[in-house]
Amino acid sequence: MEDASTRRELTWVSRTGARLPFDSTWKGEFSNPTLSADGSRVAVSIREGSESNIWIRPVAGGLPTKLTTQQRQNSVEPAWSPDGRWVSYLSGMASTGDVWRQRIDGSGTAERLLRSQRPLSEQVWSPLGNALIVRTTTGSAGVGDILLIHPGVDSAPTPLVTSPHSEYSPVVSPDGKWLAYVSNETGRYEVYVTPLASPNVAKWAISTTGGSSPRWSHRGNELFYFDLQSNLVAASLTTVPVLTVQSTRVLFNASDFVQTSISRRNYDVAADDQRFLMVQRAEGAKRGQVVVVEHWAEEIRRRPRN
Numbered sequence: 536m537e538d539a540s541t542r543r544e545l546t547w548v549s550r551t552g553a554r555l556p557f558d559s560t561w562k563g564e565f566s567n568p569t570l571s572a573d574g575s576r577v578a579v580s581i582r583e584g585s586e587s588n589i590w591i592r593p594v595a596g597g598l599p600t601k602l603t604t605q606q607r608q609n610s611v612e613p614a615w616s617p618d619g620r621w622v623s624y625l626s627g628m629a630s631t632g633d634v635w636r637q638r639i640d641g642s643g644t645a646e647r648l649l650r651s652q653r654p655l656s657e658q659v660w661s662p663l664g665n666a667l668i669v670r671t672t673t674g675s676a677g678v679g680d681i682l683l684i685h686p687g688v689d690s691a692p693t694p695l696v697t698s699p700h701s702e703y704s705p706v707v708s709p710d711g712k713w714l715a716y717v718s719n720e721t722g723r724y725e726v727y728v729t730p731l732a733s734p735n736v737a738k739w740a741i742s743t744t745g746g747s748s749p750r751w752s753h754r755g756n757e758l759f760y761f762d763l764q765s766n767l768v769a770a771s772l773t774t775v776p777v778l779t780v781q782s783t784r785v786l787f788n789a790s791d792f793v794q795t796s797i798s799r800r801n802y803d804v805a806a807d808d809q810r811f812l813m814v815q816r817a818e819g820a821k822r823g824q825v826v827v828v829e830h831w832a833e834e835i836r837r838r839p840r841n
Contacts, residue, residue, distance in 0.1 A: 545558065602622060712730065752808040
């Protein structure tokens, strides 16, 4: 019998929670959909049997293309370069690995950008495309550290946000000045923002009652995240003269959409900031059959005890 987890599809969701078709004929075990900066293409990880690969498809329609044809066990966590010319991803064992990149036109061979002695679980780019922010899954200073490297310039990553606590989901603001991330330093996972150039100088709590999976709006004046009830929340921000949370409001409840892991964002924001690309269970797939938690044992160990 077909596993219900393979019957997933991408869907647009408006700010009010209304679902808009993406392509109901394209089904698979999707995770981590990521839109190019101009919103014209989507990169997504698709698991087929024991392997995961990165696929690319035009948003306006057309055939999907497998990007990672040179299989290295698993390829996950796609991230677009700001100029949209290539996609980077993690490739290695299970859901971690080294950072590679491949041109989206398929020319050339995959290039390894970072070989890490510590398993990596997330990677994103600064808007200028010269800095790569990664997160480790283990470490002596904590169970997850956020590091920064300039590929081709630095010989090794430098610490960005490190502590005895868990740090997750780094993402850089459109102007390249701010880093949003998740930490459990209070005993509960919350979303924080800190200056990218000087993360140890100051930070601001964006969520106060639990938060995960932050994504910036393209205008940089909002930060989206999930609360503990799986509501997608929009926090309105100003950064001048200092960063201030002007308001927060719930947009819609996202508990019916597939969220594979607390540390992996399973949605993205459209270029107009009015829609969200999410993963939903395809028609006929029962909700209880498709809940997937990647590296769950690791995450259970990370959760604070009451």
